Amino acid sequence: MAAARGNSADGGDLSRLRQLNERAVLAAVRAAGELRVAQIVERSGLGRTAVEDVLASLVARRWLVEERPAVRGRGRPARSYRFRAEAGYVVGLDIGAYSIRAVLADLGGRVLATEHRRVSPDTRRTARLAAADRTVADCARGAGVAASRIWAVGAGTTGLVDSQGVVVRVNAIPDWAGVDLAAHFRRAARLVVVDNDSQLAALAEHRRGVATDVSDLVLLHAGRRTGLALVLDGTLRRGFHGAAADLSTLPTLHWEPAIEYLHRCRAVPPDVPLADRAERAFAAAREGRRTALTAVRRYAREMAVAAATAVGVVDPQLVVLGGAFSQASDVLLEPLTEELTRLFPQGPEVRASTLGPECVALGSVCLALDALDERLLATARGALPVLAVRSI
Structure with a gap:
């Protein structure tokens, strides 16, 4: 009876080991897009026999596709595998x-x-x-x-x-x-x-944008609406109620009305629709119009105060300027950085998103x-x- 229990445990251990091997091989191929068998052996840390066994199983269950290698010269062409993303x-x-x-x-x-x-x-x-x-x-x-x-x-x-x-x-x-x-x-x-x-x-900035090289960041989401979000230790932090970094209810912050500095900019003709006035204010700032530069500076100051509330708590490596107004980073990033540095002289780097409106x-x-x-x-x-x- 004791031997039977031992055999059962051994079988369970082997089954679990195979599951781990499957995930290791799959992770290696997914991360690279396509790999040859020798590369999978190297990146997964598994022996070639184990890799061959797992590859056959993953192809049969349609996770991986074996690509047909081009025949070049003598010898058997190296096989490669890719994740079946389609x-x-x-x-x-x-x-x-x-x-x-x-x-x-x-x-x-x-x-x-x-x-x-x-x-x-x-x-x-x-x-x-x-x-x-x-x-x-x-x-x-x-x-x-x-x-x-x-x-x-x-x-x-x-x-x-x-x-x-x-x-x-x-x-x-x-x-x-x-x-x-x-x-x-x-x-x-x-x-x-x-x-x-x-x-x-x-999350997008950390996975696909300007923050892929950092583990702690604060996102300043600037546009018609303003928001903050946190990625700490490489993980998006939602908070207990999903409201982490939601400062919209704090009356002492003026980030929501701050857009009025741009809307009321005297460098923008009065007949420009409200939806386009912020963009036109940024355009006037690019031209060096003094009233527009002042409006952008005032807006940046309020955004810096909002970002500082999170920066002072989590001490991130990076602040990302995201949202629709990140496309005006050529005129907004410098004053935002200066205002945030004034509040935190040893504060984080500030980068503008490159992901655009998507x-x-x-x-x-x-x-x-x-x-x-x-x-x-x-x-x-x-x-x-x-x-x-x-x-x-």
């Missing part, structure tokens, strides 16, 4: 007061299509959700992807979002509080994850891919399942 797709959404953006990517995170649709703060909830649905459909159509092949949707939205994907509090959209985004988008995908837009912009949607893609990994990899018992939508 097995399914994810959509990342940015649902804001003034626009809806969608990004469609494969399972490897490669962006295949983007779409943009304008809305307004007065757009009713049903119309905003319908616009989001059309944006997703247009994005899939642009990529030539059937809707049934969208495995997961990640959605970022202005406002406070709870862990179930419900918008709890929002200032920018009158009837948006209470909308259950997770339930709505489950009509389009089996897996839906939702978060605040500023937090997802921070930053939140790209963060939503990252969130959706993380959720898929959690569903397919982290919680999978035993051997990995066949890579197919029914596995989710």
Whole structure:
């Protein structure tokens, strides 16, 4: 009886070892895109026999594809393997007061299509959700992807979002509080994850933007609305209620009304629509117009005070200027850095985002891919399942 128990334990240990080997090989190939067998052996730290065994299994379960090598000269050509990223797709959404953006990517995170649709703060909830649905459909159509092949949707939205994907509090959209985004988008995908837009912009910067080389950062999300978000020890910090770094309710901060410095800039003609006045103020600052430079400096000062509230608590390595106004970094970054340095002489470096207006949607893609990994990899018992939508 004792021997039987020992054999059972040994079998369990071997089974667990095989599972770990599968994940090690898969991680190596996914990270590189495509690898030869010898490279997989080197990067995974496994023996060649173990790697060969795992590769055969992962190909059979459709996680990897063996690429046909080109025949060059004598000898047997080296085999290579790649992750089957085209097995399914994810959509990342940015649902804001003034626009809806969608990004469609494969399972490897490669962006295949983007779409943009304008809305307004007065757009009713049903119309905003319908616009989001059309944006997703247009994005899939642009990529030539059937809707049934969208495995997961990640959605970022202005406002406070709870862990179930419900918008709890929002200032920018009158009837948006209470909308259950997770339930709505489950009509389009089996897996839906939702978060605040500023937090997802921070996630995008850490994974794909100017902050890939740091583990601690504060994102200053500057645009028509302002927000803060934190990545600490390489992890997006949402907080207990999903409200980490949400300072919008503090009356002592003037970051929301600070945009009025740009809107009221005397260098901007009075007939310019409100939606375009900030951009025109930045343009006037580029031309060296004194009143515009003063308006930008005043705006930067308020943004620096807002960022300083987080900088003083977490002492990050980096502050990222993100959001729509990051595209005006040529005139905004310098005064922002100077104002923040005045408050923290030994403070963090400040960089401007390079992700453009898709930053939140790209963060939503990252969130959706993380959720898929959690569903397919982290919680999978035993051997990995066949890579197919029914596995989710």
